[in-house]
Amino acid sequence: MPKRDLGKDPETPRSKSTSPRPGAANIVDVAHRAGVSVATVSRVMNRPELVSPATRERVEKAMAELDYHVNRAASGLRGGYFRTVSIVVASLSQPWYVMLVRALRVELERHGYATLLYDLDHDTSSLVRTLESLARQGSEGVILSTGDRLDDPVTVDALSRARTRFPLVVAGQRVENATWPTVQYDDRTGAREATEHLLEVGAEPVAFLGGLSCSYLGAERFAGYADALLAKGRDPQEWLWPLDGLGFAAGYAAVQEQVAAARIPGGILAVNDEVALGASRALADHELRVPDDVSIVGFGDTDFLPYVSPSLSSVHGSVERIAESACGAIWDMFAGREPAEIEIVRRHLVRRESSRKG
Structure with missing residues (x-):
């Protein structure tokens, strides 16, 4: 990331005719009035010991002139500043x-x-x-x-x-x-590891439950899934299952549709844990057992997974x-x-x- 001089205001100074009325100012207005950056104003409020006395005095003067106070939950605090x-x-x-x-x-x-x-x-x-x-x-x-x-x-x-x-x-x-x-x-690596695990335990073919064009994370996780399948000579598009959401209901509906069409994989890598649990319920409703018939791995390792039955494998990140x-x-x-x-x-x-x- 290019270096930016935080001691200089990156925006064009206001003219006097556009100065805010007292009591209506925000942190950007204070920065303009004092001739410093927004980050410098923030440091004066939160880490004043890091700011030179001259700069601090200039910022505090601008605050006083503009009657600036932080608006938190529609209320101000005069004589001090919220952190x-x-x-x-x-x-x-x-x-x-x-x-x-x-x-x-x-x-x-x-x-x-x-x-x-x-x-x-x-x-x-x-x-x-x-x-x-x-x-x-x-x-x-x-x-x-x-x-x-x-x-x-x-x-x-x-x-x-x-x-x-x-x-x-x-x-x-x-x-x-x-x-x-x-x-x-590193979602791509995590998804690759999860897919390799499903392949190792013989849960084939492995479906990816997470075809969402609007999801950056879905795309990264699919890329890791694809890496593992391509390394084994498999086509990652063949078992890519679309979703219309990211919750339990979306996972349930997607698997219901696929199983009804007689498309039953040996394993499923879900884009997140909620989708995985929805998928697990849909399989149970079709009398398919997890993991005996279909293995499932989620993504996120949310804190309740050890307590569902069967407990859900998942890709963890701190x-x-x-x-x-x-x-x-x-x-x-x-x-x-x-x-x-x-x-x-x-x-x-x-x-x-x-x-x-x-």
Whole structure:
């Protein structure tokens, strides 16, 4: 990622005629008035010891002139500043995101930060609106985690503009030529390992339950599945099963349709754990046993998997490591340091009853 001078404002200064009225300012307005970057204003509020006295005085003067205060839950705090980082996730209906939010909150609170939580419900247009809202509110930092694609021009533009307004980290996927730091799992390797495991236990053919064009993570996981099959001379497209969602019902419906058409695989690699469990129920409704008739592996290793029957094999990735890395990038930006462009968190397969033969 190219270095950026965090001591200079990347935006064009306002003219006097467009200055905000007192009490209506946000963090961008303060940065314009003080002639510094948004990151510098954030450091004055959160890490004042890292800012020179002259710069700190200039920022504090701008805050006073604009009657600036952080708007949190529609209320202000005068005479002090909230230490808050916003968390934006794809969908809290998915257990993995709940686990991630929990890990992020632990890490943020350990450093004295409160959190604001935003649920996109898999709506990319909602992400664009949310980023604009956070900029207007003067958000101090944002951690975004989603498996939905972020590479369309409108979303890339919104993320790039947000990156100039506050520290931003994306947890989950890499976008070509991104201007923001990224933390992500090595999903391709994890999917390859899971597929190789299913082949090793004789669960053939192996179906991939996760054909979603809108999912970056689905594409990465399919690529790993394809790597394993191509190495054995198999066609990865033959057993690619489409989905119309990412929940239990989507997995159930997809397998119902395939089994009704007499397409019964020896193994299934599902795009996530909820889809895998929905698939398992559909197989049971057709009197197909897991793992005796069909082995199943999920993705995400959500914390309840040891307690379902049969317990579900799944590809694990540490949410704590994702949280630590994402927060570490935020701390770097608060301190005026350029974080790593991308950090990869490894995955590994956790083998349980759903993929054990014999």
